[in-house]
Amino acid sequence: MYDDAHTLTGPEIDQLLAAAQWAPSAGNSQPWILFVCERGSPNHARLVARLSRGNSGWVPRASVVFVTAAHVRTGTEADAPAYSDYALYDVGQAAAHLTLQARTMGLHTHQFAGFDHEALAVDLALPGTHLLLTGIAVGRQGDPTDVDERTAARDHKVRERRAVAEIARAGTWTEPWAVGHQ
Amino acid sequence: MYDDAHTLTGPEIDQLLAAAQWAPSAGNSQPWILFVCERGSPNHARLVARLSRGNSGWVPRASVVFVTAAHVRTGTEADAPAYSDYALYDVGQAAAHLTLQARTMGLHTHQFAGFDHEALAVDLALPGTHLLLTGIAVGRQGDPTDVDERTAARDHKVRERRAVAEIARAGTWTEPWAVGHQ
Numbered sequence: 001m002y003d004d005a006h007t008l009t010g011p012e013i014d015q016l017l018a019a020a021q022w023a024p025s026a027g028n029s030q031p032w033i034l035f036v037c038e039r040g041s042p043n044h045a046r047l048v049a050r051l052s053r054g055n056s057g058w059v060p061r062a063s064v065v066f067v068t069a070a071h072v073r074t075g076t077e078a079d080a081p082a083y084s085d086y087a088l089y090d091v092g093q094a095a096a097h098l099t100l101q102a103r104t105m106g107l108h109t110h111q112f113a114g115f116d117h118e119a120l121a122v123d124l125a126l127p128g129t130h131l132l133l134t135g136i137a138v139g140r141q142g143d144p145t146d147v148d149e150r151t152a153a154r155d156h157k158v159r160e161r162r163a164v165a166e167i168a169r170a171g172t173w174t175e176p177w178a179v180g181h182q
Numbered sequence: 183m184y185d186d187a188h189t190l191t192g193p194e195i196d197q198l199l200a201a202a203q204w205a206p207s208a209g210n211s212q213p214w215i216l217f218v219c220e221r222g223s224p225n226h227a228r229l230v231a232r233l234s235r236g237n238s239g240w241v242p243r244a245s246v247v248f249v250t251a252a253h254v255r256t257g258t259e260a261d262a263p264a265y266s267d268y269a270l271y272d273v274g275q276a277a278a279h280l281t282l283q284a285r286t287m288g289l290h291t292h293q294f295a296g297f298d299h300e301a302l303a304v305d306l307a308l309p310g311t312h313l314l315l316t317g318i319a320v321g322r323q324g325d326p327t328d329v330d331e332r333t334a335a336r337d338h339k340v341r342e343r344r345a346v347a348e349i350a351r352a353g354t355w356t357e358p359w360a361v362g363h364q
Contacts, residue, residue, distance in 0.1 A: 010363035017346045017359065023278065026295055030344050035351045036359050043353055070271075086295060089252075089315055092274025096205065100282055113208055113268060125355040133271055162212050164199045169217045171225055173307040177199065177218050181192035 001151050002108070003142030004061035007039065012105065013064060016138065019101030020066075025090035031071035031083060032094040035124055037135075038064050046123045047135065052114035058151060059112065062137035067120070068095055069130045076128030083129070095136055102138050110137045183333050184290070185324030186243035189221065194287065195246060198320065201283030202248075207272035213253035213265060214276040217306055219317075220246050228305045229317065234296035240333060241294065244319035249302070250277055251312045258310030265311070277318055284320050292319045 008016075013036060020034060037043040039062065047067060048060045059065060070091040073080040084090070099109040117132045126132060144155065168177035190198075195218060202216060219225040221244065229249060230242050241247060252273040255262040266272070281291040299314045308314060326337065350359035 013359075014346065014361050017350050017361075021343050021346055021349060022341075024281075024293055028342070030349065033349055033351065034359075041352075043351075086270075086274075086316070088268075088270035089274035089277070092268075092271035093278040095271070096275040096278035097282075099206075100279075111206055123354070124351070127355065134268070159204075160210070161203050164196065164203055167203060167212065167215055168199050169215065169225075169306070170223075172305070173309065177195075177216075179196050179199075 001058060001142050001144070001147040001155060002061040002063070002137065002139040004039070006063050006140040006142075008063045008107075008138065013038075015105065016064075016066070016098050016101055020094040020098040023090065023094040023097045025093070026084050026086035029071070029084045029087070029090065031087040032091045033069040033071070033130060034094075034098075035067040035069070036064060037067060043067075043124075047115065047120065050116040050120040050123065052116075055112050055114045057148070058110075059135065059137055061139070061142070062110075063107075063139035064137075066095075066098065066136040066138070067124070068133045068136065069126060070133055071129060072131045073129050080129075088131075088133070091133055095134065098136060106140075107138050108141050111135065112137065183240060183324050183326070183329040183337060184243040184245070184319065184321035186221070188245050188322040188324075190245045190289075190320070195220075197287065198246075198248070198280050198283055202276040202280040205272065205276040205279045207275070208266050208268035211253070211266045211269070211272065213269040214273045215251040215253070215312060216276075216280075217249040217251070218246060219249060225249075225306075229297065229302065232298040232302040232305065234298075237294050237296045239330070240292075241317065241319055243321070243324070244292075245289075245321035246319075248280065248318040248320070249306070250315045250318065251308060252315055253311060254313045255311050262311075270315070273315055277316065280318060288322075289320050290323050293317065294319065 037047045070087040071083045165176040170177045219229045252269040253265045347358040352359045
């Protein structure tokens, strides 16, 4: 659970944005936009009003939330050509660069997508060329005992991932990568 | 330009895969698959045969190329429901984790998408639930003078990005983030 007394300075936010800015992208297309929502700011109020119930307890306590959007269409018509086939992939890369930069600054990050995308896009005056994607909550971990039971359970859940042999292939689809070869 | 005498050990490849493995994803959906193409392996030959002309000079020299795929559909029918709205974004995150892990290991990475996706998907027996996305070439930088003019020009190109004020918003769409605030 985030420490809701912690704030980030302008230069700290600049550093996080610089990490996203310098991510690679297809043809250097840089299809990312980040809405900075500092706790207490008008953007923060816009976001908080659109959060799903499950996220409304913890997201508002973060110091800053970055709401990401991708440049997906070259025009605002629904059938306008794609801006880049890799726009979402590249925004994911920019988000990862931001979260790993945060980590090097001793900050905690938690991404989420549980909010009313359509309503928030209107609130933020997002043009039809762009698609809202995720929120990246950034802050400092607070007192672990100062949380409700549900949040504590989530905070202490053991992280799990599929085995490397399930996600990697040494040959075609049916040939798993064997971990531990020399 | 990659040093085409350099190879990665199995444990080094394992480390890169572990970085991708532990990336975050929507609902821990982990929608990524990575095909490992070590220089000289059958997978490498499959990839090299499908490269675009612009990539056929430099990609084959990398020590390993990871070809990424995303779990995009729950079934193989063309109209099957999406597996996750964030599959491409999350595979982008996993790719970024892999490239930054490579960086900490002193390795150079270069992503590309210039290859015949449809043909390579067949060669790799990729099921219809998945979509091939990118190649991530990983290796060691070789002798900078041992390259043709076109490659040298690309290798020495100054990296450029849009200003932070263009990619970040302090409020709604028309309110740029002002870098340098305290």
